[in-house]
Amino acid sequence: MPVDIANYISLSTVIFFIGVIGVVTRRNPLIVLMSIELMFNAANLAIVAFSKLWGNNAGHIFVFLVVTVAAAEAAIGLAIVVQVFRRAKHVDLDEVAGLRG
Amino acid sequence: MNLAFAMTAASPALLSIWLLPLVGAIVIWTLGPQLRRNAGYLGSAFVLVSFALALANFGAAGNATGLRAPLVTWGPGFAFGLQLDALSLLWTLVITGVGGLIHIYSIGYMWTDRAIARFFAYLNFFVFSMLTLVLADNVVGLLVGWGLVGLASYFLIGFWFYKPTAVAAARKAFVINVFGDIGIMFAIFACYAATGSIAFSDIFAKAGTFSEPLVLAICIGLFIGAMAKSAQVPLHTWLPDAMEGPTPVSALIHAATMVTAGVYLIARFAPLWNLSPTAQEMVAVVGAITMVTGAILGMAQWDIKRILACSTMSQIGYMIMGVGVGAYQAGVLHFFTHAFFKAQLFLGAGLIIHALGDEQDVRKMGGLYRKMPFTFAAMLTGTLAIIGFPFFSGFYSKDAIIYEALEHGHPILFFAGALTAGITAYYMFRMLFVTFFGSYRGDVPDAMLAIAPPVPGAYAAHDDGHVEHAPTWLMQAPVAVLMVPTVIAGYLTIGGESSPWYRYFGTLFGHGGNVAGVPLAIPEWASTIFVLVLVTLGIVVAYLRYGNPPALIGAVDRLRGEALKMPPVLAHAFYVDALIATAIVRPANALGGAISRYVDPHVIDAGVRDVAWVAGMLGALFRALQTGLVRAYALTIVVGAACFIAYFAYLGTAR
Numbered sequence: 029m030p031v032d033i034a035n036y037i038s039l040s041t042v043i044f045f046i047g048v049i050g051v052v053t054r055r056n057p058l059i060v061l062m063s064i065e066l067m068f069n070a071a072n073l074a075i076v077a078f079s080k081l082w083g084n085n086a087g088h089i090f091v092f093l094v095v096t097v098a099a100a101e102a103a104i105g106l107a108i109v110v111q112v113f114r115r116a117k118h119v120d121l122d123e124v125a126g127l128r129g
Numbered sequence: 130m131n132l133a134f135a136m137t138a139a140s141p142a143l144l145s146i147w148l149l150p151l152v153g154a155i156v157i158w159t160l161g162p163q164l165r166r167n168a169g170y171l172g173s174a175f176v177l178v179s180f181a182l183a184l185a186n187f188g189a190a191g192n193a194t195g196l197r198a199p200l201v202t203w204g205p206g207f208a209f210g211l212q213l214d215a216l217s218l219l220w221t222l223v224i225t226g227v228g229g230l231i232h233i234y235s236i237g238y239m240w241t242d243r244a245i246a247r248f249f250a251y252l253n254f255f256v257f258s259m260l261t262l263v264l265a266d267n268v269v270g271l272l273v274g275w276g277l278v279g280l281a282s283y284f285l286i287g288f289w290f291y292k293p294t295a296v297a298a299a300r301k302a303f304v305i306n307v308f309g310d311i312g313i314m315f316a317i318f319a320c321y322a323a324t325g326s327i328a329f330s331d332i333f334a335k336a337g338t339f340s341e342p343l344v345l346a347i348c349i350g351l352f353i354g355a356m357a358k359s360a361q362v363p364l365h366t367w368l369p370d371a372m373e374g375p376t377p378v379s380a381l382i383h384a385a386t387m388v389t390a391g392v393y394l395i396a397r398f399a400p401l402w403n404l405s406p407t408a409q410e411m412v413a414v415v416g417a418i419t420m421v422t423g424a425i426l427g428m429a430q431w432d433i434k435r436i437l438a439c440s441t442m443s444q445i446g447y448m449i450m451g452v453g454v455g456a457y458q459a460g461v462l463h464f465f466t467h468a469f470f471k472a473q474l475f476l477g478a479g480l481i482i483h484a485l486g487d488e489q490d491v492r493k494m495g496g497l498y499r500k501m502p503f504t505f506a507a508m509l510t511g512t513l514a515i516i517g518f519p520f521f522s523g524f525y526s527k528d529a530i531i532y533e534a535l536e537h538g539h540p541i542l543f544f545a546g547a548l549t550a551g552i553t554a555y556y557m558f559r560m561l562f563v564t565f566f567g568s569y570r571g572d573v574p575d576a577m578l579a580i581a582p583p584v585p586g587a588y589a590a591h592d593d594g595h596v597e598h599a600p601t602w603l604m605q606a607p608v609a610v611l612m613v614p615t616v617i618a619g620y621l622t623i624g625g626e627s628s629p630w631y632r633y634f635g636t637l638f639g640h641g642g643n644v645a646g647v648p649l650a651i652p653e654w655a656s657t658i659f660v661l662v663l664v665t666l667g668i669v670v671a672y673l674r675y676g677n678p679p680a681l682i683g684a685v686d687r688l689r690g691e692a693l694k695m696p697p698v699l700a701h702a703f704y705v706d707a708l709i710a711t712a713i714v715r716p717a718n719a720l721g722g723a724i725s726r727y728v729d730p731h732v733i734d735a736g737v738r739d740v741a742w743v744a745g746m747l748g749a750l751f752r753a754l755q756t757g758l759v760r761a762y763a764l765t766i767v768v769g770a771a772c773f774i775a776y777f778a779y780l781g782t783a784r
Contacts, residue, residue, distance in 0.1 A: 051763045060759075121759050128757030 036077035044070035055121045057109045061102060068098045140198040142182055143211045146221065147260050149179045154253035161246030169236030172249035176232050176256050180225035183218060190218040197266060206326035212266030215637050219461065220263040220386075220393055223468045227385045228256050230607035234476050235377040237603035238483060248288060248375070255281035259386050263393060267327040268317045271394075275313060275354065278387045279306035285382060286374040298370035305367045309357025313394075316350030319343060333400040344401055348408035351394055351401075352415075359391030359445045361419045366706050368442055369426075372434040376482055379434055380475030384441045385468040392448040392464050396457050399638045403455070413453030413534070417545045420446025422703065424552035428559070429699035432489045433478045436560050440515060441471055443549060447530050450542060456533035457638040458631060463526035466618045470514035470523060473611040477507040480604060481564065485573050493571040494564045505565050507608045512561050514615045516554040516664055525619030532656045547660045554667030562675035 043066055050063025072091045079087020113119050153175030157168045164171060189196050195214025202208040213221065232252060239245045258281050262274025280303075287299030321327055323343060324335045336344070355361070360368035371383050382388070395402060395412060402409055423443030430436045444467050451460030481497060481504055482489055498505050514521040517528060527550060535543035621630040701707060756762075 048767055052760055052767060055760070124759070125757030128755060 033077055033081050037074060040070045040074040040077070042070075043067075043073070057105070057112070057119050057121055060121065061105045061109070064105075065098060065102065068094060140200075140211075142186055143196055143198040143213055143264070144200075146179050146182045146186075146213075146225075147211055147264050148257070149175045149182075150225075150253045150257040150260065154250050154257060157246055157253060158250040161250065164246050166236065166240070166245055168246035168249040169232065169239070172253045173229055173232035173236070175253060176225050177229040179256070179260075180222065180229050183213075183221045183225055186213060187218065190214055199266075206321070206324075206328070206331070207269075208267065208328060209270055210266045210328075211264045212329070213264060215633055216393070216396055216461070217263045219465060221260060223465065224256060224259045224263070224386050227468050227472050227611070228252075228259075228381055230610055231377050231381045231385075231472060231476070234380075234479070234604050234607040235375075237600065238375065238377050238479055240603075244288070248285075251281060251284045251288065252378075252381070255285065255382060255387075259390075262390060266329055268313075268320055268329070268332070269327045271397075272310065272313050272317060275358065275390065276307075276310055278382075278390065279303060279310065279358070282306070282371070282382050282387055285378040286371045288374055288378065292373065295373040298367070298373040302367040302371050305364050306357050309354040309364065312350045312353025312357070314350075316347045316354070319347045319350065329397070336400050336404060339401075339404070341405065344405045345408055348398070348401060348405050349411070351398055352408070352412055355391030355394045355412075355449070356415065358394075359388050359449060360442050361391065361415050361446070361449060362422050363705055363709070365419060365422070365442050366702070366709065369430075369435050369438045369702070372432070372438050376434065376475060376479035379438070380472045380479070383438065384471040384475050388441060388445055389448065389464045389468070392445065392452055392460055395449070395452040396461055396638070399452075399457055402452075403638075409453050409455060411453075413450050413539060413542055416446045416449030416451070416453050417542045418446070419443070420450060420549045421545055421552075422446075424549045424556065425699065426702055427556040428552065429702075431492055433481065433491050433494075433560065433564065434475070434489055436491070436556065437471070437474055437478060440474075440553065440557065443553060444471065444515065447527060447546065447549070450534060450546065451530035454534050454537040454539055454542065456530060456537065458634050459526065459529035459533050461634065462619075462622060462630060463523075463530055466514065466522035466526045466615075469611055469614040469618055470511045470521075473507055473608055473615050474511035474515065476604075476608045476611065477504050477511060480504045480507070480608070483604070485571060488571055488573065491560060491563045494569070495567040495571075496565070496569040498565040500569075503605055503608075507612060508561060508565070510612050510615050512557045516557055516667070517550055517660065518664070519661070520619075521616055522614065522619035525622050528653075528657050528660060529622070531660055532653050535651070535656060543656070547656075547663055550660050551663030551667040554664040555671045556667075558668050558671035559675050562671060566676060 047063040047065075047067035047070060050066065051060050054060055054063065072094055075087045075091055075094075079085065079091075109119055112124055116124065153172050157164060157172055161168060186196060190213045195212055195217065197210060197212050199208060199210035201210075232249070235248065235252065236245075239248050242248065255278060258274055258277030260274070262271055262278060265271045265274060283299045283303040286302055287296050289295050317327070320332050323339055324332050326332065339347075357364045368383060368388065372379055374383075402412070420443050423439045423441070423446055427436055427439035427443060430439055444463070448460045448463045448467070451457070451463060453460075481494065481501065484501065484504075485494065488494070510521070514523040517524045527546075531543060531546035531550065534546055622628045698704070754765075
């Protein structure tokens with residue numbers, strides 16, 4: 029028996045909000061990056077679920093694209109974190125506020 | 130825009146008359162450093178060729194319409210061309226003829242001036258501008274010339290720009306003249322609005338259909354221009370100051386040609402003036418006031434050039450009064466004779482000034498009769514002509530104006546004219562006696578009274594301080610030539626209505642309007658005798674005060690004392706300068722000060738500051754959002770997204 033679509037969406041929502049809370053509350057950029065990954069994958073899960081529901085394979089293709097972008101984003105994000113560390117000798121996001129107006 | 134060039138048979142000659150002086154100005158200006166003194170000969174040549182061409186077209190210009198050369202058409206009713214009719218021709222002949230003589234004279238006068246080439250470039254430019262003024266066949270061309278002569282006059286008054294007084298005088302002349310230009314400009318607007326054309330012929334053809342107030346308005350606008358250019362009260366104050374320029378400039382621009390442009394303007398617009406007796410009245414009265422004022426001021430001057438400047442003012446007053454009462458031919462005739470004798474007087478004064486090492490105060494002259502016989506002869510002829518001594522040129526023109534004032538029904542103007550003739554005789558002979566009789570009162574050594582023939586070609590002063598002068602003939606020949614018309618120019622009018630003068634100008638002016646009943650009809654000879662009695666009286670008074678041997682004893686001390694005793698109202702020239710300063714300059718300054726103190730900081734600057742303040746406040750507002758905290762941004766995004774979701778959710782439930 030197929031799993032009801034509501035379960036997928038519920039799971040996806042939970043994971044997404046874990047990610048959001050991670051991004052908003054944590055000061056360690058590595059945790060923030062991981063939280064962003066969580067959000068990406070929550071979205072992927074939702075897309076795949078809907079894709080399966082409607083029998084439309086475009087959703088699968090789209091997920092591949094998201095995964096690729098997420099990989100690139102992680103690479104750039106980590107590079108930025110490394111540069112920030114080299115400069116400031118710490119990686120506390122709240123201290124990295126040079127663009128305050 | 131339709132740009133069409135039309136060449137007619139008349140064009141080449143007319144164009145050459147008009148453009149030759151401009152070519153001269155450009156060539157001299159370009160090659161000035163190479164030409165140096167040769168610039169003078171070159172400039173004179175250009176002007177004299179122009180004169181010869183004008184003379185060659187004498188006959189063609191004399192017929193009813195004159196020579197015409199349409200040049201450029203910009204649009205319907207907006208065509209520029211040249212026109213050489215009798216009136217233009219007269220002015221052209223004087224501008225190029227007297228102008229050419231003054232050019233030659235200037236070579237000698239400016240001999241040692243390093244900027245001699247610049248001087249001749251300006252002088253040629255002036256001649257071109259003046260020709261533009263009188264040759265244009267439309268009001269716009271006339272205004273362009275009108276403005277350019279003002280510019281040339283500004284250049285030449287301020288020629289010695291290292292003298293602060295000269296610069297101030299140049300600026301004063303220019304500002305007052307521009308004030309007049311504005312009057313003419315409004316007259317042109319009115320003409321164009323009424324006729325849709327700028328050509329004289331179109332305007333005059335339709336002049337009959339103008340309403341009375343329109344004619345009056347146009348005439349007032351034109352007359353404001355004429356007053357400024359021709360130094361009529363109360364816009365006359367620039368003329369005595371303009372004597373700061375070199376003497377040939379005073380002779381050419383501020384005596385013979387430019388200052389008479391007002392007379393030309395009124396004579397040219399005679400068809401309009403004939404339609405408005407009120408306007409004529411205004412012109413005649415202002416002319417008469419200027420005539421008397423100039424003469425009275427002339428009595429109180431010690432600077433030989435200022436005496437002549439005041440007399441110029443007075444004589445132009447005569448001309449303006451003449452054209453004002455409708456005696457156009459007499460007024461124009463007086464322009465013609467005045468150009469000769471006044472140029473001659475100025476050039477003679479220039480000879481004195483030159484010989485005495487730039488001394489212009491008549492109190493430091495005296496006794497020059499023996500040392501400068503030629504100059505004395507020139508000044509005497511000029512003086513006799515200007516006071517209207519019988520059989521000299523001024524006699525014919527001035528008498529005609531005075532008598533025609535009466536004939537056209539203005540007895541008061543007649544008496545004013547006669548009285549002024551007497552005053553003129555007094556102050557001119559005063560100048561003559563003080564300058565040429567008695568003993569020499571200056572401090573220039575006898576040897577330096579260098580009327581002695583000098584060596585041409587030398588440029589700088591010798592070691593012993595003796596300055597080489599130009600060849601004597603360079604400066605004397607033009608004066609000698611001018612003496613001929615000074616004496617005989619008036620003979621053109623002998624024979625009344627059938628004289629060559631009246632036949633030539635007969636077709637030009639309509640009948641002079643304003644011929645009212647004659648309340649004081651006396652024959653012309655009676656008027657002439659009346660004037661002559663006053664003139665003789667003036668000479669006698671001048672002789673008693675300055676000419677007879679007892680008066681000449683102790684002349685220096687007495688003249689000094691007289692300067693102190695001068696009534697303050699004369700010493701201050703009727704306070705006109707002070708009045709202008711009080712009525713216009715000071716209020717304008719006060720207004721400017723008030724604006725800079727109140728309007729500028731509290732309105733203009735305040736407005737700019739307020740705009741900047743608003744931008745600053747907006748910036749402060751948005752700066753608060755830019756915390757630099759990444760997590761705050763993330764939260765903002767989340768909240769924003771939440772708002773969107775809530776909104777669409779709400780839409781979903783509402784449906």
